[in-house]
Amino acid sequence: MQDRLPADSNDDDGADLESPFAAMSDVDTGQPAPKVFIKTFGCQMNVYDSERMNEALVAQGYSETSAIEDADLVILNTCHIREKAAEKVYSELGRVRKVKDARSAVGRETVVAVAGCVAQAEGAEIIARAPIVDLVVGPQSYHRLPELIDQAKTCSKSVVDTAFPEEKKFAHLPERAPSHRVTAFLTVQEGCDKFCTFCVVPYTRGMEYSRSVADVASEARKLTAGGVREITLLGQNVNAYHGQGPDGASWSLAQLIRHLAQIDGIERLRYTTSHPCDMSDDLIEAHGEEEKLMPYLHLPFQAGSDRILAAMNRKHTIKEYVDLVARIRAARPGIALSTDIIVGFPGETEAEFEETIALILEVGFAQAYSFKYSARPGTQAGKLDDQVPDVVKTDRLLRLQELLDRQQSAFNAHCVGQTLPVLFEKPGRRPGQLVGRSPYLQAVHAEAAPEVLGQIRPVEISGCGTNSLAGVICPA
Ligand code: SAH
Ligand code: SF4
Ligand code: F3S
Numbered sequence: 441m442q443d444r445l446p447a448d449s450n451d452d453d454g455a456d457l458e459s460p461f462a463a464m465s466d467v468d469t470g471q472p473a474p475k476v477f478i479k480t481f482g483c484q485m486n487v488y489d490s491e492r493m494n495e496a497l498v499a500q501g502y503s504e505t506s507a508i509e510d511a512d513l514v515i516l517n518t519c520h521i522r523e524k525a526a527e528k529v530y531s532e533l534g535r536v537r538k539v540k541d542a543r544s545a546v547g548r549e550t551v552v553a554v555a556g557c558v559a560q561a562e563g564a565e566i567i568a569r570a571p572i573v574d575l576v577v578g579p580q581s582y583h584r585l586p587e588l589i590d591q592a593k594t595c596s597k598s599v600v601d602t603a604f605p606e607e608k609k610f611a612h613l614p615e616r617a618p619s620h621r622v623t624a625f626l627t628v629q630e631g632c633d634k635f636c637t638f639c640v641v642p643y644t645r646g647m648e649y650s651r652s653v654a655d656v657a658s659e660a661r662k663l664t665a666g667g668v669r670e671i672t673l674l675g676q677n678v679n680a681y682h683g684q685g686p687d688g689a690s691w692s693l694a695q696l697i698r699h700l701a702q703i704d705g706i707e708r709l710r711y712t713t714s715h716p717c718d719m720s721d722d723l724i725e726a727h728g729e730e731e732k733l734m735p736y737l738h739l740p741f742q743a744g745s746d747r748i749l750a751a752m753n754r755k756h757t758i759k760e761y762v763d764l765v766a767r768i769r770a771a772r773p774g775i776a777l778s779t780d781i782i783v784g785f786p787g788e789t790e791a792e793f794e795e796t797i798a799l800i801l802e803v804g805f806a807q808a809y810s811f812k813y814s815a816r817p818g819t820q821a822g823k824l825d826d827q828v829p830d831v832v833k834t835d836r837l838l839r840l841q842e843l844l845d846r847q848q849s850a851f852n853a854h855c856v857g858q859t860l861p862v863l864f865e866k867p868g869r870r871p872g873q874l875v876g877r878s879p880y881l882q883a884v885h886a887e888a889a890p891e892v893l894g895q896i897r898p899v900e901i902s903g904c905g906t907n908s909l910a911g912v913i914c915p916a
Contacts, residue, residue: 473503477511481528482519484674484712485645486556488625490517492613493555493582499614500586508539513551513589518558520640522814529558533570540572551592553577557644560602561817567598578602579630579645583612604646616659618666622865622894623877626663628656628683628696629675634715636742637753637820638785638813641676650675650683653691653699664705667894670734670863670877671700672710679714679723694722701732707896708863710881712738713780716756719764728771735772736806736881739765740780744796748785752821758799765803776806776851776880783840784813784833786824793836800843806851806880808844812837845906852882852904859914860884862899864892883908 476497480490493515494504505511514536519525533552540550553575554566560578567573574592577585581601592599631646632639660671675681678693685691691699697709709732716739726733743749746757756764769775781796800808812833815822855878862884864876874888876899885908886899892913899911 473501474512475505475510476502476513476515477505477508478515478517479508479532480517481525482517482521482556484625484672485627485630485676486517486519488627488674489556489579489582490515491625493517493585495617496582496585496614498617508536509543511539511550512548513553514539515553515555518554518556520557520561520644520816522811523816524814526558526561529554529566530570533572537570537572549593551575551589553589553592555579555582557640560644561640563602564598564600567600571598574598576600576602578604580604580609583609608649608651610651610655616662619663620667622668622863623670623672624663624668625674626656626659626671627651627674628693629678629681632676633680634677634717634755635753635820637751638782638816638822640816640819643818645676648677648680650681652684653686653696654684656683656696657700657703660700660703660706664703669705669894669896670708670710671706672712673697673700674712676713677715677718678711679718679720692720692722694720694726697723697726697733698730701730706732708732708734708879710734710736714739716741716754716761716764719768724768724771727768727775734879734881735775736778736879737768737775738778738780739768741799741803742780742782743785743788743792744799745788745792748788748792751787752782752785758795762799762802777803778881779803779805779808781808781810781840782813783810783836784828786813786815786821786828787826788813788828797840797843800840800847804851805844805847807848810837810840810844849904849906851880852906852909855880855882855901855909856904857901859898859900860909860911861896862886862911862913863896864888864894866893878909885910886913888913 478490478494480486508514516529516532518529536552540552543550551574552572554573555577556579559576563576566576575588577588578601581603584601588599588601629650631648632642633648635642663671681693681696682690700706700709741761742752742754744758783793815827860878862876862878864874866875868875868885872887873885874892876884878884884899898914900914901909901911903910
């Protein structure tokens with residue numbers, strides 16, 4: 441599930457994703473195309489941004505490489521959410537330095553750029569710590585990338601752009617290139633105004649902003665023209681979406697979803713990540729009514745104690761969360777719920793941690809992501825004195841994950857014997873096998889002919905593990 445993490449992995453230090461797009465053709469200039477290597481850390485929004493950066497650079501004559509030694513331009517698209525995720529960037533830069541030195545020894549230049557949330561949060565400090573970095577570019581300036589790279593090449597000093605410009609990057613990035621994938625991410629909303637006291641996102645991504653319905657629909661059409669069948673709408677707070685509709689009014693996420701569902705070729709829609717306070721009635725209704733909206737919802741609750749939730753500034757209580765889940769399940773029985781949980785927020789007692797366990801038992805999750813609290817610079821909670829010792833956090837995380845794994849296995853086990861529609865996405869590890877996704881986002885392995893790629897087929901589920909299902913495609 442590497443490519444589907446809501447915002448990092450359970451290993452507490454940030455997912456680590458190679459640039460996921462297929463090699464694209466060189467623009468013919470008579471010269472060999474300069475090569476770009478992008479390494480992506482963090483959440484899906486970064487995966488999406490890396491794709492857009494790659495496409496912008498390909499439009500400028502670059503070609504993509506997955507071999508860093510061949511790259512004239514190396515971009516690290518970084519995550520600042522927890523300390524370990526941010527520190528990973530510096531160990532990666534150590535490796536990049538060796539490559540840059542080796543290339544330089546044979547007369548080849550390498551431009552090194554740090555993008556993403558660490559770039560935004562640390563700016564010029566990155567260059568002070570890692571002088572090999574030529575360019576630091578924040579997430580709101582990616583449309584300026586070609587110009588910034590030129591500056592970095594010609595200027596003796598490193599270049600830093602961490603502005604939150606008035607002009608929106610989406611208006612200036614080139615249109616999506618045709619893609620031959622089955623599933624795609626599409627960012628519809630960026631930034632966050634919620635200021636949870638543990639979280640850096642409002643500082644790294646800026647204030648909340650929604651793209652217009654027309655802009656999103658046009659991108660969705662481009663994606664489907666290349667073969668995409670399933671789109672996951674992304675936003676740091678995606679259900680706070682309030683983009684301008686075709687009628688000039690502000691549209692909700694539910695309105696956007698219903699609109700996109702009418703596009704020919706789109707078979708499935710998902711969205712992530714949602715805040716409980718923005719789970720509006722029309723969005724809940726859409727789960728009951730819109731067949732293309734998949735029965736899966738990632739709805740972080742973070743902590744099971746009202747005192748901790750208030751200290752986190754989450755703006756809802758446990759009862760409100762439980763009532764919300766009941767309304768969602770009434771609208772869409774059987775919906776798979778996923779969540780994010782933090783253990784060891786400052787001052788969390790053993791009894792408060794046990795309230796988190798109790799909430800998990802009460803709600804029942806199909807899957808979840810859990811993290812040890814990590815104090816972040818600039819956040820309110822980072823300044824609190826009563827930080828929980830790391831050994832206590834580790835112990836709580838292990839106990840929590842043991843329960844979450846059991847719930848995930850139980851959810852998967854209850855699918856055995858059912859026939860589920862599976863959208864086949866890519867070849868499996870074994871020859872003759874394809875891997876797809878169930879409506880509940882489980883990976884499903886089945887023997888299938890290559891032409892089944894991109895199709896939705898009924899699969900009788902015959903086996904399961906904690907992380908995936910296996911089955912047999914039903915005869916037509
Ligand atoms: N916008 C989403 C989450 C974005 S960050 C939401 O509001 O739910 C992804 C997840 O990382 C969060 O849900 C939270 O569980 C975790 N996280 C964020 N800051 C953290 C910190 N300082 N320490 C540990 N986990 C953190
Ligand atoms: Fe961070 Fe809270 Fe915003 Fe989510 S809602 S991105 S956790 S500040
Ligand atoms: Fe990380 Fe930034 Fe995403 S901090 S989780 S890459 S929004």
